[in-house]
Amino acid sequence: MRTILAVDDSPAMLNMVRQTLEFGGFKVVTAGDGQQGLGELAANEICLIVTDINMPVMDGITFIREVRRANDSVPILTLTTEFDDNIKQAGLEAGANGWIVKPFQPAQFLDIIKQVLN
Numbered sequence: 001m002r003t004i005l006a007v008d009d010s011p012a013m014l015n016m017v018r019q020t021l022e023f024g025g026f027k028v029v030t031a032g033d034g035q036q037g038l039g040e041l042a043a044n045e046i047c048l049i050v051t052d053i054n055m056p057v058m059d060g061i062t063f064i065r066e067v068r069r070a071n072d073s074v075p076i077l078t079l080t081t082e083f084d085d086n087i088k089q090a091g092l093e094a095g096a097n098g099w100i101v102k103p104f105q106p107a108q109f110l111d112i113i114k115q116v117l118n
Contacts (some may be wrong), residue, residue, distance in 0.1 A: 001118070003027040003044055004064065007037035007063065008052040008079070015046060015103070017050060017079065017109075034063025041067060046074055053080040061087075061094050068095035071118040074114045077111075079104065 004026050011032075018028045024058050029044050035058045037051065049067065053060035056071040064076055075091045077098045088099050097116060100109065 001025070001027045003029055003045040004113070005029050005037060005040050005044070005046045005049045006051075007031045007034060007040075007049065007055070007060070008037075009033055009055040010052070012077065013052070013079075020104075020106040020109055021050075021113065023106070026113075028085065032033030034060060034066065037063055038066055041071070043073075048113065049074060049076045050079050050113075051076065053078055053082050053091065061090050063094050064091060064094040073088065077112070 004021050006014055006028055008014045009032050014030045018030060031040045033055045041078045051060045060078060067076060075097045076095060077100055078096050078100045079100045079102060081102045083101050085101055
């Protein structure tokens with residue numbers, strides 16, 4: 001079973017992401033910020049990362065940069081309320097592969113995940 005890392009400081013959003021991905025047949029590992037996310041990435045075989053941008057301790061842009069230093073192949077999708085083009089550009093420049101704006105439609109979210117992994 002493929003494992004996805006979900007990083008978000010909102011427990012409710014993490015729960016929704018987990019339920020959606022588990023329904024899609026994935027194992028899900030979660031973290032509440034980028035720092036925890038790096039720990040989970042080191043401890044698990046991750047096939048894809050879904051991360052928020054605005055988080056305490058380590059924000060999503062910094063997290064993406066740190067992931068890319070260690071792993072340039074794992075796909076990274078942002079899941080955020082941010083739709084500002086400058087922040088989106090910063091995320092893509094840091095190494096994100098895609099940008100999903102909250103709230104998401106579960107079926108559409110799973111379609112995007114499956115497209116990225118295929």
